[in-house]
Each structure stands twice: as C-alpha cells, then as structure tokens.
Amino acid sequence: DAGVIQSPRHEVTEMGQEVTLRCKPISGHNSLFWYRQTMMRGLELLIYFNNNVPIDDSGMPEDRFSAKMPNASFSTLKIQPSEPRDSAVYFCASSFQSLPRLLVNEQYFGPGTRLTVT
Amino acid sequence: GQQLNQSPQSMFIQEGEDVSMNCTSSSIFNTWLWYKQDPGEGPVLLIALYKAGELTSNGRLTAQFGITRKDSFLNISASIPSDVGIYFCAGRIYNFNKFYFGSGTKLNVKP
Numbered sequence: 001d002a003g004v005i006q007s008p009r010h011e012v013t014e015m016g017q018e019v020t021l022r023c024k025p026i027s028g029h030n031s032l033f034w035y036r037q038t039m040m041r042g043l044e045l046l047i048y049f050n051n052n053v054p055i056d057d058s059g060m061p062e063d064r065f066s067a068k069m070p071n072a073s074f075s076t077l078k079i080q081p082s083e084p085r086d087s088a089v090y091f092c093a094s095s096f097q098s099l100p101r102l103l104v105n106e107q108y109f110g111p112g113t114r115l116t117v118t
Numbered sequence: 119g120q121q122l123n124q125s126p127q128s129m130f131i132q133e134g135e136d137v138s139m140n141c142t143s144s145s146i147f148n149t150w151l152w153y154k155q156d157p158g159e160g161p162v163l164l165i166a167l168y169k170a171g172e173l174t175s176n177g178r179l180t181a182q183f184g185i186t187r188k189d190s191f192l193n194i195s196a197s198i199p200s201d202v203g204i205y206f207c208a209g210r211i212y213n214f215n216k217f218y219f220g221s222g223t224k225l226n227v228k229p
Contacts, residue, residue: 097215
C-alpha cells in the first residue's frame with residue numbers, strides 16, 4: 001500500500017516567491033498533519049485537519065503560511081511570500097481518528113519536502 | 119505548550135551493545151509513539167503504546183509506557199549498524215488530537 005506521498009521532495013526558491021507543498025494522505029485516513037523540522041526547533045506541528053476541516057492552526061508561524069484540504073486525498077501548504085527563515089523540511093502525516101473517544105491512532109509520515117529559500 | 123524531555127541527546131555505542139533512551143513529560147499522556155528517522159527520510163513509526171505499564175516489542179526493540187503516564191522508554195538490544203538514526207518519542211494527551219514530539223536521540227553505532 002502506498003504511504004503518505006509528498007511533492008516535491010526538494011524545492012529551491014528565491015525569497016519572495018510563492019511555494020506550494022503537496023500531500024496525499026494514506027487512503028482511508030481522516031486526519032492530516034503538517035509539520036516543519038529544523039535543527040534548532042525540531043519537529044513543530046503547523047496545522048492539522050480532521051475530515052478535511054482545519055482543527056488547530058495555532059502552529060502556523062504567520063499569515064504568510066496557509067493550508068488547505070479540498071478533499072480527503074489532497075492537501076497543500078502554501079508560503080507566500082517565502083523568506084530564508086522558512087528553509088526547513090516540511091512533513092505531512094496522516095492517521096485515522098476514531099470517534100467518539102477521539103482516539104488518534106498512529107501517525108504515518110511522508111518522506112518530506114526539503115525547502116531552501118535563498 | 120507541552121514539553122517532552124528526551125534523553126540522551128546522542129549516543130555512541132559499539133555494535134552488539136544494548137541501548138536505552140527515554141522521554142518524560144510534565145503532563146499525563148494516554149498515548150506514546152516511538153519513531154526512527156533516517157537521514158533524508160520521514161520518521162517511521164516503530165512502536166505505539168496505549169496503556170500505562172504496557173510493554174511492547176518489535177523485534178529487538180522494546181518500549182514501555184511508564185506507570186505514572188508521564189514517561190516512556192525505548193530499549194534496543196544487540197545494536198547493529200543499521201540502527202543508526204534519530205529516535206523520537208511522541209506523546210498525546212487524552213482527547214487532544216495532536217502529538218507532542220521529543221527533541222530526538224541520535225544513535226551512532228560503531229561496527
């Protein structure tokens with residue numbers, strides 16, 4: 001079975017440009033998470049969706065970041081305009097959340113997108 | 119936000135040795151996950167724990183959910199070179215739909 005799919009794997013862009021990262025969660029999963037990983041701050045949760053609805057975006061750094069999940073099989077994370085400090089590896093993860101106990105089962109990560117903003 | 123303290127930060131061991139690492143939290147968690155991350159890859163789930171006191175194995179890996187619900191341990195027995203990588207713990211508070219991650223333990227294994 002296919003795992004979480006992310007594209008592109010690498011992105012190099014100039015400061016000020018728009019960047020769009022893409023994620024396809026594991027089929028059947030209903031929760032999707034975007035993380036950012038840097039040496040300084042480790043793994044940070046940016047935003048997560050449940051049943052395509054954003055639930056918690058408190059980790060989104062600022063208004064330059066936005067995320068959408070138009071359907072159960074696709075999500076995007078957009079940075080506009082990008083800045084050098086956005087350089088990091090961005091991971092998407094998915095899981096199946098069962099109700100009513102709101103149990104979040106194991107999260108499975110994609111391979112990540114390494115973003116470099118010059 | 120929640121703080122997960124993971125230790126040690128890094129380890130240098132000889133092939134064949136056993137390894138132990140742990141995570142502690144100031145909050146009570148009801149789920150603990152352990153991941154391994156290889157360079158250039160995403161974290162891969164190793165073990166999931168859901169009950170206090172639970173002890174779960176995955177090959178040479180064994181993890182335990184601390185009885186206080188505020189800590190978890192991961193042991194690797196008879197380490198081999200392919201165990202090299204960064205190991206992360208992640209914990210979740212009951213009824214909250216997100217995990218908090220430790221800062222990672224970097225494991226180096228000398229052949």
